[in-house]
Each structure stands twice: as structure tokens, then as C-alpha cells.
Amino acid sequence: xxxxxxxxxxxxxxxxxxxxxxxxxxxxxxxxxxxxxxxxxxxxxxxxxxxxxxxxxxxxxxxxxxxxxxxxxxxxxxxxxxxxxxxxxxxxxxxxxxxxxxxxxxxxxxxxxxxxxxxxxxxxxxxxxxxxxxxxxxxxxxxxxxxxxxxxxxxxxxxxxxxxxxxxxxxxxxxxxxxxxxxxxxxxxxxxxxxxxxxxxxxxxxxxxxxxxxxxxxxxxxxxxxxxxxxxxxxxxxxxxxxxxxxxxxxxxxxxxxxxxxxxxxxxxxxxxxxxxxxxxxxxxxxxxxxxxxxxxxxxxxxxxxxxxxxxxxxxxxxxxxxxxxxxxxxxxxxxxxxxxxxxxxxxxxxxxxxxxxxxxxxxxxxxxxxxxxxxxxxxxxxxxxxxxxxxxxxxx
Amino acid sequence: xxxxxxxxxxxxxxxxxxxxxxxxxxxxxxxxxxxxxxxxxxxxxxxxxxxxxxxxxxxxxxxxxxxxxxxxxxxxxxxxxxxxxxxxxxxxxxxxxxxxxxxxxxxxxxxxxxxxxxxxxxxxxxxxxxxxxxxxxxxxxxxxxxxxxxxxxxxxxxxxxxxxxxxxxxxxxxxxxxxxxxxxxxxxxxxxxxxxxxxxxxxxxxxxxxxxxxxxxxxxxxxxxxxxxxxxxxxxxxxxxxxxxxxxxxxxxxxxxxxxxxxxxxxxxxxxxxxxxxxxxxxxxxxxxxxxxxxxxxxxxxxxxxxxxxxxxxxxxxxxxxxxxxxxxxxxxxxxxxxxxxxxxxxxxxxxxxxxxxxxxxxxxxxxxxxxxxxxxxxxxxxxxxxxxxxxxxxxx
Numbered sequence: 001x002x003x004x005x006x007x008x009x010x011x012x013x014x015x016x017x018x019x020x021x022x023x024x025x026x027x028x029x030x031x032x033x034x035x036x037x038x039x040x041x042x043x044x045x046x047x048x049x050x051x052x053x054x055x056x057x058x059x060x061x062x063x064x065x066x067x068x069x070x071x072x073x074x075x076x077x078x079x080x081x082x083x084x085x086x087x088x089x090x091x092x093x094x095x096x097x098x099x100x101x102x103x104x105x106x107x108x109x110x111x112x113x114x115x116x117x118x119x120x121x122x123x124x125x126x127x128x129x130x131x132x133x134x135x136x137x138x139x140x141x142x143x144x145x146x147x148x149x150x151x152x153x154x155x156x157x158x159x160x161x162x163x164x165x166x167x168x169x170x171x172x173x174x175x176x177x178x179x180x181x182x183x184x185x186x187x188x189x190x191x192x193x194x195x196x197x198x199x200x201x202x203x204x205x206x207x208x209x210x211x212x213x214x215x216x217x218x219x220x221x222x223x224x225x226x227x228x229x230x231x232x233x234x235x236x237x238x239x240x241x242x243x244x245x246x247x248x249x250x251x252x253x254x255x256x257x258x259x260x261x262x263x264x265x266x267x268x269x270x271x272x273x274x275x276x277x278x279x280x281x282x283x284x285x286x287x288x289x290x291x292x293x294x295x296x297x298x299x300x301x302x303x304x305x306x307x308x309x310x311x312x313x314x315x316x317x318x319x320x321x322x323x324x325x326x327x328x329x330x331x332x333x334x335x336x337x338x339x340x341x342x343x344x345x346x347x348x349x350x351x352x353x354x355x356x357x358x359x360x361x362x363x364x365x366x367x368x369x370x371x372x373x374x375x376x377x378x379x380x381x382x383x384x385x386x387x388x389x390x391x392x393x394x395x396x397x
Numbered sequence: 398x399x400x401x402x403x404x405x406x407x408x409x410x411x412x413x414x415x416x417x418x419x420x421x422x423x424x425x426x427x428x429x430x431x432x433x434x435x436x437x438x439x440x441x442x443x444x445x446x447x448x449x450x451x452x453x454x455x456x457x458x459x460x461x462x463x464x465x466x467x468x469x470x471x472x473x474x475x476x477x478x479x480x481x482x483x484x485x486x487x488x489x490x491x492x493x494x495x496x497x498x499x500x501x502x503x504x505x506x507x508x509x510x511x512x513x514x515x516x517x518x519x520x521x522x523x524x525x526x527x528x529x530x531x532x533x534x535x536x537x538x539x540x541x542x543x544x545x546x547x548x549x550x551x552x553x554x555x556x557x558x559x560x561x562x563x564x565x566x567x568x569x570x571x572x573x574x575x576x577x578x579x580x581x582x583x584x585x586x587x588x589x590x591x592x593x594x595x596x597x598x599x600x601x602x603x604x605x606x607x608x609x610x611x612x613x614x615x616x617x618x619x620x621x622x623x624x625x626x627x628x629x630x631x632x633x634x635x636x637x638x639x640x641x642x643x644x645x646x647x648x649x650x651x652x653x654x655x656x657x658x659x660x661x662x663x664x665x666x667x668x669x670x671x672x673x674x675x676x677x678x679x680x681x682x683x684x685x686x687x688x689x690x691x692x693x694x695x696x697x698x699x700x701x702x703x704x705x706x707x708x709x710x711x712x713x714x715x716x717x718x719x720x721x722x723x724x725x726x727x728x729x730x731x732x733x734x735x736x737x738x739x740x741x742x743x744x745x746x747x748x749x750x751x752x753x754x755x756x757x758x759x760x761x762x763x764x765x766x767x768x769x770x771x772x773x774x775x776x777x778x779x780x781x782x783x784x785x786x787x788x789x790x791x792x793x794x
Contacts (some may be wrong), residue, residue, distance in 0.1 A: 092717040281710055303710035310707050311679055313700035316722030318490040323720040325713030 003273040038118075039063040039072060042144030042367070042397075043318065044179070045108040045375055047098075049090025052134050056088065057123070058371035061103045066123040071153050073135065074397060078115030078144040079360075080381040080390035082302075087113070088378075094329060096141055110143025111378070112392075115169035117149065126153045134159040134167075136174055136343065138323035138336060140329040145293040145374075157340055159267060164351040168360055169393055176205035177346045177355070178339065179301055179328045180213055187297040187324060188275050192218030198288050199277035200224040200250070201304060204236060205358045205389060208242055210277060212355050213244025222246045222262070222273065224253055224288065242356065249340050262291055275299070276321075282307030286315070295320045303328070361386035366395050423792070430720075436460040436469060436517070439764070440543030441771055442505040445488025449775040453485065453508060455768035458500045460547050463520040468550050470532065471794065474568035475512030475541040476757075477778040477787035479699075484510070485775075491536060491726060505527065506715050507540025508775070511790075513568035514546070523550045531556040533571055533740065535733065537726040541721075542771075544762070545794035554737055560749040565788055566759055573602035574743045574752070576698055576725045584694040584721060585672050589615030593663065596674035596686050597621040598648070598701060600632060602755045602786060605639055607674060612640025619643045619659070619670065621685065623649055634765055639753065644790055651684050656728075670698070673718075679704030683712070692717045698724070756785035763792050 011132065024180055041063050046055045064070045088111055096109035119133045129135070135156035137144065142155065145209040159170055183206075197214060201207050202223030214221045236247045246265065252258050263269055272293040278285050279288040279302030286309070289298055298321055300309070308384065315321045332339040349355035363377040372394070380392040438460050443452045483489040485508055493506035516530045526532070530555035534541065539552065556567055580603075581587065587594065595613060598604050599620030611618045620636055624646040633644045643662065649655050660666055666683045669690040675682050676699030683706070684694055695718055697706070712718045730737040746752035760774040771789070778787040 036655070081748045095712070100678045111671045134622075197666055299735070300710055308707045308709045309713075310705050311720065312705045313697055313722070314490065316706075316720060317699070317720070318727075320722055321725065322711060322722070323708065324711070325715070325719070327714045327717070330717065 009229045022061045025085045038065070039074075039146035039148045040367075041146060043102070043110045043143065043149075044112070045102070045104075045110050046088055046096075046376070047106055047108050049088065049102075050113075052085060052382060056371075056378060058290045058374060059102065059104065059108065063148055065312070066121050066126075066150060068123040069125045069153050070123040071119055071126060071129065071135075071156065072121040073117035073149045073151065073156070075115055075117045075144060075147060075149070075392075075394050077167035077394070078112050078132070078392045079172045079175075079376055080112070080145075080170075080392070081114060081175055082381075083175075084112050084114075084145075085378065087111075091162050094141060094266075096143065110146050110149075112143060112145035113137070113140045114175050115142075115144030115392075116167050117144075117156070119229055120148075122153070129153055130160055131158075134162045134170060135344045136170065138339075139333055145378075145392060147367070147394055157343065159347065160344065161347075161351075165347060166357075167393065168362070169350050169357045170347065171391065172341065172357060172360075172389070173346050173350075174332070174339070175253050175328055176358070177209040177213075178332070178342050179206045179326060180209035181342050181346065182328075182331055183224060183277055183299050183301065183326050184210060184213055184217070184219065184275070186326075187299050190217075190219045190274055194222040194271055195275075196222060196245075196271060196273040197226070197275040197277060198222040198273050198291060199279075199303065200277040200284055200288065202239055202305075203249065204279060204302075206277075206279060206301065207223055208239070208356075208358050211242045211244045212238060216349070216354060220245045220271075222291075224248055224250055224284070226250060250287070251283050253284075253291075259291075266269065272296075276302070278309070279304055281309055283310065285309045286312065289319075289321045291316050292319075292321055295322075297322050297324055299326050301325070360391050362386040362391050362393045364395050365392045365395075365397065369397050405722050410741035412532060413687065414487060426442060428638070432517075434462045436471075436545045436692055438543060438545035439765075440487075440499070440507045440540065440546075441509070441768075441775070442499070442501075442507050443485055443493070444501075444503055444505050445503070446485065449482060449485050449508075449779060450772055451613055453768075453772045455771060456499065456505065460545055461516050463517060463523075463547060465520040466522045467520040467547055468516055468526065468551050468553065469518040470546045470548065470553070471517045471542075472512055472541060472544060472546070472789075473531070473563035474791070475543075475789045476565075476569045476572075477507050477509070477775055477789070478511060479778075480572075481509050481511075482775065482779045483543075484508075491538060493540065498512045507543050507546075507740070509542035509789075510537045511568065511572050512539075512541030513564050513729075514541075514553075516783065517545075521542075526550055526553075527557055531559045533567065535736075536730055542775075542789060544764070544791055548610045554740065556744065557741065558748075562744060563754075564790065565759070566747050566754045567744065568750075568788065569602070569731070569754060569786065570743050570747075571736070572725055572741050573608075573755070574606040575729070575739050576723060577603045577606035578739050578743065579725070579728055580674055580696050580698065580723050581607060581610055581614070581616065583673070583723075586698050587616045587671055591668055592632070592672075593617040593619060593642075593668060593670040594674065595619040595621070595670050595674040595688060595722075597685065598676040598699065599636055599641065599680055601642065601676060601699075601701075603676060603698065604753050605675075605753075606635060607640045608641045613751060617642045617668075618647060619662075619688075621645055621647055621681070623647060647681050647684070650681075650688075656688075673708070674698070678702045678706055680707065682706045685714075686712050686718045689718055691697070692719075694721055695721050695724050696721045698722070757788050759787040759788050761792050762777075762789045762794065764794050 090238045098107035276298035278300045281303040282305040442456045491730035495504035627691040675697045679702045
């Protein structure tokens with residue numbers, strides 16, 4: 001745990017708690033809460049689809065005290081996921097909801113789908129949630145790039161035990177770790193200590209989660225990465241320290257040497273590579289599929305290369321490789337209880353130090369942060385400027 | 398049933414029976430059985446892989462009387478399947494077995510994988526099979542383009558009730574009808590009277606079988622065919638008379654009109670198209686997959702266009718279409734009892750007039766038939782010269 005993050009988080013929560021118990025007299029308080037109990041919220045919104053830098057703008061509005069089954073939330077940490085950007089571009093299958101309830105003349109949608117927030121006020125009918133509780137979103141499409149939100153209690157899932165967890169960890173648990181978890185479990189029953197899986201994009205958030213969960217569950221992994229001009233050896237070491245058994249470049253994957261190496265690794269072929277995970281697409285998928293045992297599933301959850309998979313029929317008919325997709329939004333919508341269980345299990349592992357979150361590149365979002373800075377953070381994530389996963393960390397909001 | 402075929406078949410069997418009970422004095426008898434009880438067999442063999450016209454040759458050898466658990470078979474009908482030709486070309490994943498036991502100086506393999514034969518003699522340890530019984534091959538790779546064969550009893554499956562069946566029907570039941578049967582049953586549970594399937598190559602042996610089985614089981618079908626320059630309307634009528642609900646060309650499939658028509662056919666989308674069957678490959682598969690309901694399987698069992706399937710990731714991830722292969726050889730090797738049951742059920746339906754075999758283009762194979770004629774029949778099947786499925790019908794052998 002990075003000390004600076006821990007300090008920030010603790011300080012941030014203390015400040016918020018203070019805000020609720022003292023009269024509105026200091027400049028910080030003036031920014032965050034009006035004298036009538038209204039929250040002064042800001043959010044990154046889009047009035048229509050387009051490139052983030054062209055369509056996103058910072059919008060301010062006020063939130064009245066919650067009644068009935070409503071909650072008021074203050075966001076703590078909200079990541080910038082690739083799917084969030086595709087959604088802004090209008091190329092994602094689920095569209096954000098455009099609303100006029102945030103005091104805009106035209107309908108707008110709030111960006112972002114994942115995050116962790118703190119309950120700061122609740123209506124009289126809300127059961128099982130208290131001020132100070134941390135929550136995550138039950139479904140995609142919430143709009144999490146915002147300082148505050150008001151919603152129904154049923155739209156969130158309470159984090160039962162937030163002890164020992166950083167907001168960044170809780171705010172990024174729903175998408176990538178859950179994706180890795182389900183893909184390793186739901187398509188084939190891998191035998192611990194015996195079966196292997198092979199994945200590309202091994203350095204991605206999902207890839208790193210799959211390595212760690214695989215290691216914990218006894219599934220060995222062959223991890224395909226692009227060759228880096230610099231820092232390649234460090235990357236290999238990073239992935240191995242997470243538990244990767246083998247790290248290989250996409251070029252090496254196809255060599256005769258590697259085929260021999262796989263034979264050696266799998267104990268002369270007595271162990272099997274029984275699952276493929278793909279977030280890249282293109283010819284790499286075929287090259288991976290060739291190494292899978294007959295009858296194995298190849299599960300696609302992303303298309304970073306923007307190339308389709310070109311399936312030779314022999315792989316389907318004679319080798320019986322079967323091709324599936326995994327979409328975490330569909331899974332969580334269809335399996336709400338399974339999602340809660342999966343999140344709790346991963347957070348337990350995180351608390352025990354058995355599961356590490358991915359490298360992050362935090363962007364502090366204060367009440368005074370300018371629109372340009374926030375929009376640049378989103379556009380930068382799209383263009384690969386960032387050194388880790390972009391994540392908004394809210395401070396003094 | 399074509400009367401000429403029935404007449405031929407009955408005559409053929411009568412002749413054979415006669416051969417076994419009379420002394421070897423007539424010319425016909427001299428051709429078929431030696432005075433010492435040896436069968437004079439002929440078979441189409443290959444010494445190495447290549448084009449059928451270049452490598453196939455007619456080979457004669459004698460078969461001694463069976464002992465122990467051996468049977469001597471006389472073939473009655475053996476089809477020419479596309480996979481047989483691929484196997485001769487050496488491009489099929491299972492290779493024929495090259496042997497020297499048929500009295501050749503170099504190893505040779507016998508062509509053909511499917512067929513029906515009559516037991517004409519048995520060793521003392523054979524139980525449950527009698528002279529006159531009809532049998533089919535338990536596994537692929539038997540080598541069925543031959544007048545006679547000797548094999549172990551366990552290599553064949555007895556046809557328990559051959560009454561009312563023509564040899565062509567029994568000789569072609571193992572591959573195409575079984576493929577259609579399993580694909581309609583093993584990948585998704587279709588609801589009778591409610592669910593649809595969509596298939597390309599609807600005029601193929603498997604396609605025609607799927608139409609008929611679908612009709613019997615209450616599954617509605619959308620059948621994609623290539624536009625024929627001539628005889629197209631006749632083809633549409635043929636498939637409809639078998640039970641096809643909708644017949645459409647690959648061009649029509651993509652039109653806006655057809656999308657509207659599908660909506661209308663499926664009761665405004667309340668009925669679902671829940672299974673795709675593909676033996677063509679190429680872009681057509683994507684165009685079909687777009688019409689399937691989310692979560693549906695697309696099962697590939699052939700690649701007539703020789704084009705791979707180009708899978709856009711969105712179909713996999715967001716629409717959850719999953720892609721599988723079906724290979725009847727693997728299925729029958731792994732499920733011998735299921736194969737026996739499936740064959741029996743289809744033959745029962747055939748006997749009841751509920752299941753029609755496909756149009757066939759018979760090639761008579763007599764003891765005097767020349768090599769050239771037999772090899773041309775195989776090459777012609779490859780080059781699409783034939784008007785129906787090529788099938789060897791053995792006569793006076």
C-alpha cells in the first residue's frame with residue numbers, strides 16, 4: 001500500500017465527516033454543502049456521443065436532501081475504463097441514459113460506470129445502509145465520474161467490511177477482477193495443480209487478476225505479452241512476481257522452440273492447456289488456439305487490436321476448440337448475488353494481501369479542479385498517455 | 398422408393414444367396430468365390446495421398462474363410478462423401494491406415510468410410526451376427542470402397558431390422574443424418590413449436606436431414622441456399638416439401654426486407670432463432686449470426702467455401718454468440734451407444750416414410766467394372782459433376 005494514498009484517503013474521509021457536523025462557515029464547507037443541506041455536486045457529462053475531448057464537460061448542480069428510499073452519495077474513487085470511453089464515443093452496445101434531472105436544458109449523460117462512494121445521507125425508508133458506509137454500483141451505467149449522486153438504495157451494493165482496503169481497490173473490483181474470476185471458473189473446470197490456461201494481454205487489469213487468481217487456485221498460466229522496446233524484462237518479472245508461470249511474447253509463441261518448451265512444461269503433454277483468454281483479437285488468437293487441448297474453450301472479453309478473429313474451420317470441427325465471449329455487464333445484470341459474492345471474495349483476498357490491484361495513475365478531483373484537467377485525464381487514458389490505470393480520486397468535495 | 402433400385406437390390410441379394418448354396422460352376426460364381434471358399438475381393442486403394450484420379454487404383458485379392466471372431470462381409474452400398482476425398486488428398490485430420498495384409502508389396506489404404514455390408518461368413522466365436530445380417534461400420538476409417546472385407550465382429554454394428562429399407566438408405570445413415578440429429582439436439586434445447594434454427598448449405602445431405610428432423614420435432618427452420626441460375630424454384634419447392642419453413646438465398650439474407658420478414662415470421666420477435674448450423678464458412682456465417690438470438694450457438698460442421706469465419710468480437714462479447722464445431726467421427730467414437738440409438742431411430746423414421754434419403758447418383762460396381770469408371774466416380778464427386786450423392790452399389794460381386 002502506498003503511504004501517500006492511505007494518508008490521503010484517511011484525511012479525505014475525516015474531512016467529509018467533519019463537514020457534516022460543523023456549521024457551514026469555512027471555505028471548504030462552502031464548496032461542498034449549502035446552508036440548506038444541499039450538496040453542491042459536479043459531474044463530467046456528455047450531451048451527445050463523440051471523442052471525450054470534444055463532448056465531455058464539467059457540469060455543476062445541487063442535490064437536495066434524500067427522502068424515502070433515496071441515498072446521497074459522495075464518490076471516493078472512480079476509474080477510467082476503456083469501455084467508459086467507447087460508451088462516450090457511442091460505439092458501446094449499452095448507451096448511457098440521457099437525463100434532464102441534473103438541471104440542464106438539454107438531456108445529458110454522466111460518464112463512468114465503476115467506482116466506490118460513501119453514503120452521506122439517506123431517506124427514511126432506507127434499510128441496511130448507514131452514513132459512512134461504502135458502496136459500489138450494482139449495475140453498469142450509473143455515471144460515476146461525479147462528486148456526488150442521489151440514487152435509490154437498490155442501485156448500490158454495500159461493502160460489508162471496508163477495513164484494510166484503499167478506495168482504489170474497492171473502486172476497481174467490479175469490472176476487471178470479476179471478469180478474470182468468472183472466465184477462469186465458468187467455461188471449463190480446470191484441475192488444480194494440473195491444468196493450464198493461456199491468455200494474451202497478460203499485462204492488462206484482467207490479465208494481472210487472472211494470473212493471481214490462477215495462482216491462488218492452482219491453475220498454471222502461459223501469459224502472452226507484446227515485446228516492449230524498453231522495460232520488457234521488468235514487465236516479465238512483474239508478472240512472474242504476481243504468479244505467472246510462463247511469460248512469452250506473441251512472436252515467441254509461434255516458434256518451434258516454444259512448441260517444444262510447452263511440451264516440456266506440460267510434462268510431455270500429460271498436463272493440458274484447457275482454457276484460452278483473449279482481449280486482443282487478430283491472428284494471435286489462432287496461434288494461441290493451436291496450443292490448446294482439443295475441446296477447450298477460448299473466451300474473448302476484449303478486442304484491443306480491433307482485428308476480428310479469423311477462425312479456420314479445422315480448429316472448430318476437428319480440434320473442437322469452442323469460442324465464447326464474456327461481458328461483465330451481462331454477467332452482473334444476470335447474476336446479482338454472484339456478483340456480490342465475487343466482489344466480497346476478491347476484497348477478502350485483497351485485505352489478506354493475496355490479491356494486488358494494478359498499477360494506477362491517480363487524478364485528483366477537487367471541487368476546484370478545472371474541466372480541462374479532468375477531460376484530459378479521460379482523453380489521455382484513451383490515447384495511452386498514462387502509465388497505469390487512470391482513476392479519479394475525489395478530495396475535499 | 399425408386400422401383401428400379403428396389404428391384405436391383407432384391408435381385409442382388411438373391412444372387413448372393415444363390416452363390417453360397419450352389420457349386421462353383423457358372424461364370425458368375427467363378428468371379429465371386431473360389432472353389433476353396435475364398436472370396437475374390439476388389440477394392441479401391443491408394444498407396445499414398447494425392448488427387449483421387451492420380452492415386453486410386455483397383456486392387457484384387459482373396460479373402461480366406463473367417464475363423465475365431467472374424468467376419469467376412471460383402472458390401473452392398475458405399476457412398477462417396479466429401480470427407481473421403483479429403484482423406485485421399487491427405488488433408489483430412491484422420492488418415493487411413495496403410496496395410497500390407499491385402500497382398501500388396503507396398504502398404505496401401507482402402508478408400509471410403511461409410512457403407513452397408515452383408516455378413517456372408519463368420520468365425521466360430523462370433524455371437525449375435527448371422528449370415529445375411531446387414532451391418533454398418535462402428536467407426537470411420539474402415540475402408541468401404543471394396544466388394545468384400547474381413548474384420549472383427551466388434552468393428553461393425555448390426556442393423557437389427559432391415560425390413561422396408563433400401564441399401565442406399567442404410568449405407569448413408571451414419572454420417573449425414575446423425576450429424577443433423579446431434580447438432581439439433583446437443584448444443585441448445587430448442588422449444589418445439591416456438592424456436593427456430595437457421596442453416597446454410599440447406600440442400601446438402603445434412604441440410605436436408607436437419608430440415609426433416611426439425612419438422613418432426615417441431616423446430617422451425619430458415620434455410621439458406623445459393624441462388625441457382627436454373628432450377629432454383631424447384632429446389633425451393635423440394636426443400637419446402639421436406640418441411641423447410643423458409644428458404645432464402647445468401648443475398649436475400651442480408652436485405653432490410655428479410656430482417657423485417659424475420660420479425661414477422663417470429664411473431665414480432667417473440668419467437669427466437671436459437672441455433673445456427675454452418676457448412677459453408679466465410680462472411681455468410683456472420684450474416685447468419687446477426688439474426689440469432691443473444692446467447693445462441695453457431696455450430697460448424699463443414700467448410701465448403703474453404704473460407705474461414707471472420708468473427709467480429711462484438712458478436713462474441715456483446716451478443717454472446719458462441720461458436721462450436723461438430724465432427725461426426727469424434728462423436729461416434731466417443732458415444733458408440735448413442736450412435737447405435739441414433740441410427741436405429743433414423744432408420745425407423747425412414748421405414749415409416751417420415752425421413753427421406755437425399756437424391757443419389759448411383760454407380761454400379763460389378764466384378765467386371767473397370768478401375769477407370771470407379772475412379773471417375775470419385776473424382777466426379779469431387780468436381781461436382783454428379784447430380785446427387787455418389788454411391789457405389791455392388792452387384793454380382
